[in-house]
Amino acid sequence: MAWDTTESDALHERALGFVRAFEAGQAMPESFDALACDLARFQAASIPGVARLCVARHADPQRFRAATDAPAVPTEAFKVSRVATFPEALTQVTFRTSGTTLGARGSHPMRRTSTYDAAALAFGRWALTLGTPPLPERSPVLVLAPSKAELPDSSLTHMMHLFAGAFGGAGGDADFFIRDGVLELVALDARVSRALVRKEPVLLLGTSFAFVHLLDAVGEAGFRLPEGSRVMQTGGFKGRSREVDAAELRRDLASALAIPGRSVVSEYGMTELSSQFYEGTLAGHALAAGVYVEPPWARVVPVDPESLLPVKEGEPGLARIEDLMNVDSAFAVLASDRVRRVAGGFELLGRWPGASPRGCSIAVDEILGPS
Amino acid sequence: MLDARARVERLLEGARGLVHDAVLAEEIARSTGLSPGGVSLAMRRYLERDPSPGEIAKLVHGATPSSQVHVILSANVFTAPLRALAVACAASIRVSVKPSRRDPAFTRALVRRVPDLEITVRDAVDAATLSDGEVHVYGRDETVLAVRSAAPRGVLVRAHGAGLGVAIVTGGAALEEAARRVADDVVVFDQRGCLSPRVVLVVGDASRGAAFADALALELAAWEPVAARGVLDRDEARDAARYVETMRFAGSVARGDTYAVGLAPEGMPLVVPPPGRHVHVATVGELCEVLGVLTPIERLVVAVGTDDEAALRAVLRPDARVRWSPLGQMQKPPFDGPVDLR
Numbered sequence: 001m002a003w004d005t006t007e008s009d010a011l012h013e014r015a016l017g018f019v020r021a022f023e024a025g026q027a028m029p030e031s032f033d034a035l036a037c038d039l040a041r042f043q044a045a046s047i048p049g050v051a052r053l054c055v056a057r058h059a060d061p062q063r064f065r066a067a068t069d070a071p072a073v074p075t076e077a078f079k080v081s082r083v084a085t086f087p088e089a090l091t092q093v094t095f096r097t098s099g100t101t102l103g104a105r106g107s108h109p110m111r112r113t114s115t116y117d118a119a120a121l122a123f124g125r126w127a128l129t130l131g132t133p134p135l136p137e138r139s140p141v142l143v144l145a146p147s148k149a150e151l152p153d154s155s156l157t158h159m160m161h162l163f164a165g166a167f168g169g170a171g172g173d174a175d176f177f178i179r180d181g182v183l184e185l186v187a188l189d190a191r192v193s194r195a196l197v198r199k200e201p202v203l204l205l206g207t208s209f210a211f212v213h214l215l216d217a218v219g220e221a222g223f224r225l226p227e228g229s230r231v232m233q234t235g236g237f238k239g240r241s242r243e244v245d246a247a248e249l250r251r252d253l254a255s256a257l258a259i260p261g262r263s264v265v266s267e268y269g270m271t272e273l274s275s276q277f278y279e280g281t282l283a284g285h286a287l288a289a290g291v292y293v294e295p296p297w298a299r300v301v302p303v304d305p306e307s308l309l310p311v312k313e314g315e316p317g318l319a320r321i322e323d324l325m326n327v328d329s330a331f332a333v334l335a336s337d338r339v340r341r342v343a344g345g346f347e348l349l350g351r352w353p354g355a356s357p358r359g360c361s362i363a364v365d366e367i368l369g370p371s
Numbered sequence: 372m373l374d375a376r377a378r379v380e381r382l383l384e385g386a387r388g389l390v391h392d393a394v395l396a397e398e399i400a401r402s403t404g405l406s407p408g409g410v411s412l413a414m415r416r417y418l419e420r421d422p423s424p425g426e427i428a429k430l431v432h433g434a435t436p437s438s439q440v441h442v443i444l445s446a447n448v449f450t451a452p453l454r455a456l457a458v459a460c461a462a463s464i465r466v467s468v469k470p471s472r473r474d475p476a477f478t479r480a481l482v483r484r485v486p487d488l489e490i491t492v493r494d495a496v497d498a499a500t501l502s503d504g505e506v507h508v509y510g511r512d513e514t515v516l517a518v519r520s521a522a523p524r525g526v527l528v529r530a531h532g533a534g535l536g537v538a539i540v541t542g543g544a545a546l547e548e549a550a551r552r553v554a555d556d557v558v559v560f561d562q563r564g565c566l567s568p569r570v571v572l573v574v575g576d577a578s579r580g581a582a583f584a585d586a587l588a589l590e591l592a593a594w595e596p597v598a599a600r601g602v603l604d605r606d607e608a609r610d611a612a613r614y615v616e617t618m619r620f621a622g623s624v625a626r627g628d629t630y631a632v633g634l635a636p637e638g639m640p641l642v643v644p645p646p647g648r649h650v651h652v653a654t655v656g657e658l659c660e661v662l663g664v665l666t667p668i669e670r671l672v673v674a675v676g677t678d679d680e681a682a683l684r685a686v687l688r689p690d691a692r693v694r695w696s697p698l699g700q701m702q703k704p705p706f707d708g709p710v711d712l713r
Contacts, residue, residue: 049620056619073620074613080639081621104640104667305609308616318609334616336609 003087005111007042011035011327012115018297018324019118022126028296035324036067039331044070046085049077050330068301068310072320073330078106078272085328086111095155097271108155108271111328116274119325120159121166123295127265127278128203128232129167135203135230140175140195141168142188144206144214147176155271156234160205167203183213192225201228204257207235208249215252224258230282231257234267250289261289268292268348272333274325280344293345297324300346302339316340316349375431378460378488385484386453387420389477398476399449400601405561408598410449417559418450422706429707434461437505437527441496442468443518444478445510448564451710452478458709459507460488467491498522505529531711534565534673535643536701539661542574544678544698546583552699553650554590556676557630559702561601562646565711566674566694566701569644571652572661577637580654581623584634588625591632591648600629603647610645617642618651641667659686673711676701 017029044050044061053071054061064070077083079097090111097106110116129135141164151157164175177188195202202225206214211233214223225231231253246266254261262281266289269276277300280293294300301310302317311317319335326333338349373381389395400410422430440459444452452470456478459466468490470478482490498506498521505527508518515530522528538556540549556568571587573580603611611631618624618633625632630648635641637654641664644651655664661683665672674694677683684695692712694704704710 052619052623053616071616074616076613076617076642077620080617080635080642083620305605306612308612334613336613 003090005086005090008085008111008328011039011042012112014038015115015297015324015327016118018295019122022296023122032296032299032322032324033066036070036322036331037061037064039324039327040064040067040070042327043085043330047083047330049073049081049083067299067322067332068320070332072303072308072322072332072334074334075106075270075272075336077330078108079104082107082109083272083329084109084111093158094153095158095271096153106271108329110274113158115325115327116155117162119275119295119297120162123276123278124159124163125167126295127267127280127282127293128163128230131230131282133228135167135201135228137167138169139167139200140191140202142191142202142204143176144178144183144188144204144210145176146178146181150179156207156269159269159276163203163205178210183210183217185214185217189223192223195226196224199226201226201230203230203232205232208233208246209235211249211253215249215256218256222256222258227259229257229259229263231259231264232267232278233264234269247289264289266290266292270333270335272326272329272335273298273321273323274327275323277345290347291342291345292348298322300339300341302341302346303334308334313341319346372464373487375434375436375461376427378464379427379431379457381485381488382453382457382460382481383420383422385481386418388484389480390414390418390420392480395476395480399474402474402476403449403563403601404604405449405601406599409559409561409601412598413448413450413559417702419453419703419706426706429705430457431461433708434458435505437463439463439465439467439504441493441498441501441504441506442466443496443506443508443510443514444469444471445508445514447471447474447509448560449474449477451509451564452481454706454710455507455509456481456490457706460490462505464489465504467493467496469493469496498526498528501526507531529709531709531713534671534711534713535570535668536564536566536568536674536676537665537668537672538568538571538698538701539675539677539683540571540573540583540698541658541677541679541682546573546579547586549678549698550583550586550590552678552697553587553676554594555699556701557591557648557650558594558598558600562648564702566696566704567646568674568676568701569646569650570641570668571650572664573652573654574656574658574661575654576656577654580652581634584623584625584632584652587650587652588627588630588632591630591650592627595627595629600648607645607647611647611649614642614644614649614651641665643668643671658682662687673713674701674704 014035021028041061044054057071091109094107094109143160148157177184250264253264266279275298277292299322301320303320304311305318319337319339321333339346396410400407440463442455442459498518507529508515509531511533515532519528538553573583615624615631622636623634633651635653642651676696676698678698680695
């Protein structure tokens, strides 16, 4: 019997209602909790693992009243199990995480990428193109990451393609300047030089480790971008390049690229989600660097690492991420990052203080390091 | 002057004097997070006090004489300094040791017990300033890497990094007996040793794996009043909660206040739980499938415990540098050299 998409499609439409309202500058069409609870009920009914999590917590989905009533699915579950409400045959795309020592890659199958795309574009436009002055429409978008041809299952690459197409108007492989793991500095320089001549601000997107390579490559000479340019940097560096403190990277990038520090915007996202978070330093937000802003359809809730219950306001906790765009997987995801709520958003924190590993038994984060 | 064998025996004599030191036990409980019962268990049953003459002879024979040996202890179980110092004393009459900053008590107490061995306790060892001899470094990969890169030419660095143990219950094993023995291996040091089993592969069908997991959970629960689990730090507690939630989602988990036994469904990729009495049980249909299942973590495995070593050796790589032990003996390898054989 064919799987009935009616309920899922209706939930997608409700999720898209949040995106449309945000783009139109209108009030949200319904409460976050209302859609969250309906998503949780749908997912508990469709995914046996979610139902088991509810049973273990003695939580009856029919009685959910608030988003935090629903259990969160740990990101590890995406590595060892299929987290999807629908049959495999209906999969439109599967995004995968990078590999770890254990070899298992997290998978996030999607039945409808259009919801992901709409949310990513709406909030990416807000975070990266607004401000004073805004980034002109059809500004060149240059990407320091491998293209879709090289990484067809990367959600980050997918998002960067979206941005290149929507904000820059091109979106082809020519906008991507990492090929076979090598930064194509000459080609990038040619594109930036052209933009300098035309006085066209650019949007430069890339992973942290790619930017570290760029900084190492250009050295003291720097790499001036046209005035008004913006940078979005994302992701970690572990095992991929020399490690650099985030604040130091921002400072070095601003200096080398000759742009203000607030024009270097960090993004926080993950394969297991359909929404992203950005520092609100542009778009007219006078938030400090390091403060990530949520779109109206996603929340980051710090939880106690043992009880998994929300901590008091302002206390650090494990990131429980509630994402209304995750219609067909897990609306609540338990990440391994440590976060804290602050005015306007949340901060990403490092490891728990004073928690150096005890004993010679190998630690989980060593096992789960990049392969 | 004592010869190598006599130095090792002298050290063992010193260790015997520590077993009933109540003040030391309290200090160790504070610094390691183990419960007093856990410290007592480790002291009584797992501190090597009376190795056989053959084991000592092998340890001494395996040591290469050196002008001096500097031992760097960072992340180890608290009894580990005895073996580390024995290996060093077998190699040289000039030995210095830098105890773990967090758990220095056992090392300092042991050294105080054997003043005639003239072991120097240092707060730091700068490998770059050494001119000859050996550095024996025990710790995590980053510690080992830092020492290796700092040591000048002419100084030999012998490294013993972190790892984990795997127990394999073959098709012929009695499940309840195997579970009792695996629990013995899990409980001591709260699984913080590199020999501690964190993954158990049960040969047989799914019901056999489930029966073993149930039996193991009962055995771990039974240990609690005898040697309670100590305190988990925040990272360990976080990893434990995540492991439990992951297994609830993907398979099943038997959980008590101080332990968790996860049971993987057929075909699930291998997961390694955190230390702290957390065991991941997976079922393999045939013994010959064991190597394939272990491949992703093969380089991390330093100890294999099993009820049928001969059968298992036939299917694992012959050159695997791991400690082989019967179930229940994984934390008591022969006192014949470094604990991890690497």
